Amino acid sequence: MWLKHDDCRKLVQESWRNQVYVCPMFILGQKLKRLKSAFRTWNTEVFGNxxxxxxxxxxxxxxxxxxxxxxxxxxxxxxxxxxxxxxxxxxxxxxxxxxxxxxxxxxxxxWDRNTNFFHKVTKIRQVTKTMSLLKVGDEIMTSQSDIANHVLDY
The missing domain is CATH 1.10.287 (Helix Hairpins)
Structure with missing residues (x-):
């Protein structure tokens, strides 16, 4: 969403332009901290709720x-x-x-954790893959127990 806005690139360039003179990792950390605070302010001012x-x-x-x-x-x-x-x-x-x-x-x-989200996705898949009816000859079975018994007997 931010990347589609015209001012995003300018904000990053302005925030990144400020010089810090210490070791390279400290410079990167400081620039990222400045960029984060600039993005927070910019988000509330430009996008709001x-x-x-x-x-x-x-x-x-x-x-x-x-x-x-x-x-x-x-x-x-x-x-x-x-x-x-x-x-x-x-x-x-x-x-x-x-x-x-x-x-x-x-x-x-x-997604990759054993969470409520994972279980919901699994249940949705399970429901969509259930057999709701089975046609055996001229007879149509709609009861889950009848379908299960027929499949087991077969």
Missing amino acids: IHTRVKNSLAVVDVIQNCINENGPEQELFDREVLAQNQLLSDLVMEEDFWKEKSRLNWHIS
Whole structure:
């Protein structure tokens, strides 16, 4: 999400430009600390709460559309609606990127451990692979116990 923003590269360059003179590993550590604090500040100032931005953009679009319904079609309102729709679309894309990153983070953090996440994924796979009905000749079996008994007898 941050990499798609134009100012991200500038922020990294400005933060990295400051010189520190000690051993190379200390220099790297100091520059990374500065970059982290710069990213935190930049995130709150530029992006803020993404979910609130989506709600606010949606509210603006609703207000403009209500004005169009009440006052009739006016070019100024149509222009404002187009701008509001574009803002809403960009906020929705940003929110989608946010959730994609969150899902990847959860996947990397929780996948290889014996956790609740792993068990949920396994149960979902197990449910989707169950046999819900079995046709034997002209007879269709839908009961799990009937299907199990038939498979065992076979």
